[in-house]
Amino acid sequence: MAAQSLIAGHLQEKKGYFYVVLxxxxxxxxxxxxWFKTGLPVKGNKKRAERMLxxxxxxxxxxxxxxxxxxxxxxxxxxxxxxxxxxxxxxEDWLEVARCTIEKITYSGYCCNVKSIIxxxxxxxxxxxxxxxxxxxxxxxxxxxxxVKATTVISYHANIHSALEYAVDIELLxxxxxxxxxxxxKEKYIGDFYSGEEISELFKIAKGSxxxxxxxxxxxxxxxxxxxxxxxxxxxxxxxxxxxxxxTVTSCTIDGKKVIEAKxxxxxxxxxxxxxxxxxxxxxxxxxxxxxxxxxRLCGRSYCKDYLDYICVDPIGERISPNYITAAFPQLLxxxxxxxxxxxxxxxxxxxxxxxxxxxxxQIQEWLGxxxxxxxxxxxxxxxxxxxxxxxxxxxxxxxxxxxEAVGWQT
Numbered sequence: 001m002a003a004q005s006l007i008a009g010h011l012q013e014k015k016g017y018f019y020v021v022l023x024x025x026x027x028x029x030x031x032x033x034x035w036f037k038t039g040l041p042v043k044g045n046k047k048r049a050e051r052m053l054x055x056x057x058x059x060x061x062x063x064x065x066x067x068x069x070x071x072x073x074x075x076x077x078x079x080x081x082x083x084x085x086x087x088x089x090x091x092e093d094w095l096e097v098a099r100c101t102i103e104k105i106t107y108s109g110y111c112c113n114v115k116s117i118i119x120x121x122x123x124x125x126x127x128x129x130x131x132x133x134x135x136x137x138x139x140x141x142x143x144x145x146x147x148v149k150a151t152t153v154i155s156y157h158a159n160i161h162s163a164l165e166y167a168v169d170i171e172l173l174x175x176x177x178x179x180x181x182x183x184x185x186k187e188k189y190i191g192d193f194y195s196g197e198e199i200s201e202l203f204k205i206a207k208g209s210x211x212x213x214x215x216x217x218x219x220x221x222x223x224x225x226x227x228x229x230x231x232x233x234x235x236x237x238x239x240x241x242x243x244x245x246x247x248t249v250t251s252c253t254i255d256g257k258k259v260i261e262a263k264x265x266x267x268x269x270x271x272x273x274x275x276x277x278x279x280x281x282x283x284x285x286x287x288x289x290x291x292x293x294x295x296x297r298l299c300g301r302s303y304c305k306d307y308l309d310y311i312c313v314d315p316i317g318e319r320i321s322p323n324y325i326t327a328a329f330p331q332l333l334x335x336x337x338x339x340x341x342x343x344x345x346x347x348x349x350x351x352x353x354x355x356x357x358x359x360x361x362x363q364i365q366e367w368l369g370x371x372x373x374x375x376x377x378x379x380x381x382x383x384x385x386x387x388x389x390x391x392x393x394x395x396x397x398x399x400x401x402x403x404x405e406a407v408g409w410q411t
Contacts, residue, residue, distance in 0.1 A: 006057040007064060011049050013042050018049040020056050025064055085172070087132050088123035094163040104261050108252030113159050117144070129172060132164075134180040141184060150184035157183040192341045193349040194219075196356075205336040211328045213288060214312060214320070218343060221275060222350030222368050225322045225343060226250045230262065232309045236285055241277040245369060251322045260321060271369035285311070292317075 008031075009022040018038045023031040036056065040049050091114050099107050121140055122132075137160060144153050161178040168176050194202065199219050206215040217223045217231070223245065230247035237244070249262045277285075288311065295315045296303045304317030312320040329343040341349075347368065354364050365372075 006054075006061045009053055009057045009060075011046075011053055016042055018042055018045060018052075020049075020053050022056060022060055024060065025068070085129040086123060087127045087129045088119040088121075090129045090167065090172075091119050091122070091159070091163050094166055097166060098162065103250075104254065104259055105250045105252040108254050108259070109155070110159055111254065113156055118156060118159060129167060132177055134177045137178055137181045141181070145184060150187050153184045154186060157181070192345045193352045194339075194341060194345070196353055198339065199349055199353070202338060205338065206332065209328075209332055210314070211320075211325055211332065213284070214325050214343075215329070215332075215346065216281070216284065218346035219349055220281065222347045224248075224271075224347065224369075225325055227271070227369075228325070229310075229312055229320055229322050231311045233289070233311060234309065236277065236311075238277075238282065238286070241282060242274050243277045243281070244272075244274045246272050249319070249322060271371075273366065273369050275367065 007022055007024070009020060012019045012021050012035070018040045020036040020038055021033050022036070024034045025031050038049055038052050040052070095107075095110060095114055098110060102110070118140075121143070122136075125136075127136055140160075141153050141157065144156060157178070161176065164173065164176045164178050167173040202215060202219065206212045209215075214228050217228045218225070221243070223231075226248040227245050229249040231243075231245075232247050235244045235246055236242075247262070247264055249260065251258060251260050253259070292313065296317065299316055302316060304313075307313050307317060307319040310319050314320060325343055330340060332338075333340055351364055351368060354367065355361075359367075
């Protein structure tokens with residue numbers, strides 16, 4: 001039987017004493033020098049120090065071998081654990097871990113992806129966590145692209161990648177197979193929008209409707225649905241004529257239940273913005289405030305007191321829900337024969353009108369509350385045809401193209 005190889009080590013002198021230095025293996029398998037005091041003065045103790053060095057090398061070799069065996073056993077246990085967990089079950093377990101770190105509306109989207117699409121697909125194929133390969137994931141994306149857009153598959157990829165990264169973090173997997181998968185290329189989104197004439201017509205038909213104010217805020221200020229519903233009276237400064245976007249209300253479905261979440265903060269730092277309150281809007285809001293006071297008087301005790309701070313409430317004081325706007329807006333369009341667009345497209349319409357009237361992208365970014373100007377540019381650059389015409393005119397003035405001669409066959 002071959003002799004056991006001892007770990008490397010040597011003696012080192014420091015301040016008149018011998019030290020034993022051993023190359024100890026850490027949990028990652030890397031060796032690092034570790035110093036041990038011998039308490040032996042250098043003078044006259046070399047042989048004793050060498051014996052101590054050899055004794056310690058034998059002792060720590062045994063300890064290291066035992067630790068290595070324990071690490072291997074631990075690794076094998078983890079592999080066995082991973083082999084016993086269906087990937088579909090792991091995805092659903094990961095949802096509960098992610099739940100603590102994300103917004104409710106984000107969690108709702110994750111649940112929809114995982115429980116309705118990802119988990120059923122992999123459960124049907126009986127793929128275990130330890131067995132999942134890049135090809136399995138790529139096949140899933142290919143299959144999904146037959147029925148949904150690339151943007152949706154990208155959201156599936158984000159969930160799968162995050163879950164597998166968590167599996168690596170808790171040492172169920174050595175590497176993340178999703179790292180080696182090609183996710184679909186993101187499609188450039190082109191939102192629909194109304195022209196100035198269509199917006200004017202929309203304002204006419206919205207007048208007196210239950211969502212008149214919501215339509216005005218969406219088209220004129222380009223507010224998001226969550227920002228409109230979250231708007232409070234303390235955000236309106238009638239003295240300085242400003243409107244500050246600093247509250248949001250979102251809705252989502254979690255475990256089959258509708259959840260409304262109100263926050264006293266904007267979507268992002270950039271979304272927190274103060275805009276001018278134009279005279280027409282000032283008068284409209286004062287009218288709404290007066291009307292709310294009248295409803296409160298007429299309803300008496302029946303009037304809901306929970307949402308007195310909010311602007312968008314119904315006649316009995318209940319706060320308007322985001323989903324109510326989403327449902328009521330297309331009904332308003334159909335009833336009055338207007339072209340179909342989404343409520344969010346009023347935001348795009350606002351941007352298109354600003355661009356058409358030569359407002360720079362930087363100012364539009366600030367008006368809409370985008371975190372990055374690249375977001376504004378990517379979404380609305382297709383509308384900025386005027387700037388392209390300007391560029392073409394500049395180039396036409398700078399460069400002279402050669403005159404074109406008639407082209408034909410020489411006879």
